[in-house]
Amino acid sequence: MSKLSFNILNGFEKGNYFSRILRGISANMLNQLINILNKLALVPFFISNWGTRTYGEWLVVTSVVSYLALTDMGGTNYIINKLTQSFSMNREKEFRRVLKTGVTIFLILSTLITLMAIIAVKFLSLNSLLSLKYTNSYTINIVIVVLAFQVSLSLLLGLIIGTYRSIGYYAKSVMFSNLIQFLQLISVFLVLVLKKGMVAVALGQLSPLILVGVYVVWNLNRDIPKLNIFSFDEINFKEGISFFVPSFNFFMIQMSQLLVTQGTVIVVGKMLGPTAVVIYTLARTVINIVRQVLGMVMNSSKPEITRLDIQEKDSELANLFKQITQITLVCGCIVGLILHFYGETLYGLWLNNTVAFNQHLIDSLLFYILLMTFWFGFADFLMAVNRHKHLSVVILISSTLNVIFATLGANIVGLNGVVLGLIVGDLVLACWFIPYLALKYKPIMNLKTIIKQISLLLIFLLNIVFNNIFMGIITLIILMYIFIINITTNNKVTARFR
Structure with a gap:
C-alpha cells in the first residue's frame, strides 16, 4: 500500500470505494443499534431507580444542555471536507494547517461553552428557570456543568475523530464514536444498578469521552507521524476566520x-x-x-x-x-x-x-x-x-x-x-x-x-x-x-x- 509524501497510510487505497462504503454502512448500522439500546434499554432502570419525576427533570436538563452542541455551527463538516480535499491532493502543509487551526478553534469554543455553563449556574437560578421542583439546585448546577463539559469535549473530539474520515478510514471514525456510546451505555447502566443519582450518571457519560479521546489523540499522532495535534506551530487564524x-x-x-x-x-x-x-x-x-x-x-x-x-x-x-x-x-x-x-x-x-x-x-x-x-x-x-x-x-x-x-x-x-x-x-x-x-x-x-x-x-x-x-x-x-x-x-x- 502506498503512502503520501507526508507518510500517512492512505485509507483510500485500501480496496475499492464500494468495499469502503460497505464497511461504513456496517459501522453505521452498529451505531443505530447502540442508539436504540441507549434510548430504550436504560429507560426502565432510570424510572425504577429515580421515579418518573426525577427522570423527567433529568430529561429536561439534558435537553436544554444539548442545545449547546449547536455552537459547532457546521464547522466540523466544513473542516473535515477541507481535510479530505487537502489529503486527496497530497497537500501536506495545508492538511496540517487546516487540522491544527480547526482543533485550536474548537479548543477555544469548548472552553467558552464550559465557562458559559459555570457562569450560568453561578448567577442564574436554573431550578426556577427550568421549573425543576424535585431535585435540589446544588445537584442541578453540578450536572449542568458536567454535561456542558461533555458537550464541549464531544465537539472537539468529533473533529479529531473525523480526521480519520479525511484519510480514508470512515468506518474507523464511526467505530470510535460507537465505542464511546457503548462505554457510556455500560457506564450509565452500572451507575443505575448501584442506585446512584444524577451527578454520577453525568460523570458516567463523561468518563468514556475522556478515555477514548486520549486514546484517539495518541492513535492519530501515531498514524500521522510528526503531527502533534495540539501543537500550535502551524495555526493560521486568518484562514480560521475564513471557515466561518x-x-x-x-x-x-x-x-x-x-x-x-x-x-x-x-x-x-x-x-x-x-x-x-x-x-x-x-x-x-x-x-x-x-x-x-x-x-x-x-x-x-x-x-x-x-x-x-x-x-x-x-x-x-x-x-x-x-x-x-x-x-x-x-x-x-x-x-x-x-x-x-x-x-x-x-x-x-x-x-x-x-x-x-x-x-x-x-x-x-x-x-x-x-x-x-x-x-x-x-x-x-x-x-x-x-x-x-x-x-x-x-x-x-x-x-x-x-x-x-x-x-x-x-x-x-x-x-x-x-x-x-x-x-x-x-x-x-x-x-x-x-x-x-x-x-x-x-x-x-x-x-x-x-x-x-x-x-x-x-x-x-x-x-x-x-x-x-x-x-x-x-x-x-x-x-x-x-x-x-x-x-x-x-x-x-x-x-x-x-
Whole structure:
C-alpha cells in the first residue's frame, strides 16, 4: 500500500470505494443499534431507580444542555471536507494547517461553552428557570456543568475523530464514536444498578469521552507521524476566520431541517390539537427509521465523493453517485411498500393498538421521504464537495415553503393535509432546483438516469393509489431484482477503481 509524501497510510487505497462504503454502512448500522439500546434499554432502570419525576427533570436538563452542541455551527463538516480535499491532493502543509487551526478553534469554543455553563449556574437560578421542583439546585448546577463539559469535549473530539474520515478510514471514525456510546451505555447502566443519582450518571457519560479521546489523540499522532495535534506551530487564524461563512452555511441547512421538523409539530398542535400531535409524531418516528437507514449509504459515501471531486475523476464520481442514489431509492421503495401493506400490523404490535393507525398519513409520509431521498441526494453531493453556499439559501426558502403549505394543508384537509403540504413544498422548489445546482456544478447524472429514478417514485405512488397486494408483490420482486443487479454490477465495476 502506498503512502503520501507526508507518510500517512492512505485509507483510500485500501480496496475499492464500494468495499469502503460497505464497511461504513456496517459501522453505521452498529451505531443505530447502540442508539436504540441507549434510548430504550436504560429507560426502565432510570424510572425504577429515580421515579418518573426525577427522570423527567433529568430529561429536561439534558435537553436544554444539548442545545449547546449547536455552537459547532457546521464547522466540523466544513473542516473535515477541507481535510479530505487537502489529503486527496497530497497537500501536506495545508492538511496540517487546516487540522491544527480547526482543533485550536474548537479548543477555544469548548472552553467558552464550559465557562458559559459555570457562569450560568453561578448567577442564574436554573431550578426556577427550568421549573425543576424535585431535585435540589446544588445537584442541578453540578450536572449542568458536567454535561456542558461533555458537550464541549464531544465537539472537539468529533473533529479529531473525523480526521480519520479525511484519510480514508470512515468506518474507523464511526467505530470510535460507537465505542464511546457503548462505554457510556455500560457506564450509565452500572451507575443505575448501584442506585446512584444524577451527578454520577453525568460523570458516567463523561468518563468514556475522556478515555477514548486520549486514546484517539495518541492513535492519530501515531498514524500521522510528526503531527502533534495540539501543537500550535502551524495555526493560521486568518484562514480560521475564513471557515466561518461556509460553516455557517452548513448551520443554516441544519436549522432549515429543524424548522420543518419542529415547525410541522407546532402547526399540528396549534391547529389540530394534542391527539393529532401524538398520531403525527409517532407516524413520523416510524418513517424516520427509513430515512436514517437510507442516510447510512450517503453518509458512508461522502468522503469518497469529496476525494473524487477534488481529484477531478469525474467519470468515477458520476458512477459512484449513480450507484448510491439508485440503491438508496430502490431500498426506500422496497421498505416503503412493506410498510404500506404491513405497517398497520407492525404499528399495532409496537404500540399494542393504543394509538389509532392512519394509513393515509403513513402513505403520504412514505412518499414524502422517498421524494426527499431523491433531491436530498444532490444536496448531500453539494455538501460533500463544499459547494453548499447557494444550497443553504434554497433549503431555507424551501423549508419555509414547506411549513406554509403544511399550514394551509392542515387548515383545508386536516392531518393528512400537513404531509401533502410538505410534498407540495418540495415539488415547488427543492425537488428540481437542488438537482439543477448539483448538475450545473458537475454532470454527475444524465437525464436517462433521472427519469429512471423518478419512475421508481411514480411506481411506488401507483402502488399506494391502487392498494393491490398482488401488484405490490410483483413490484417488490422487480425492485429486489433491480437491487441485486445493482449490487452485483456495482461490485464488478468498482473493483476496477482504486
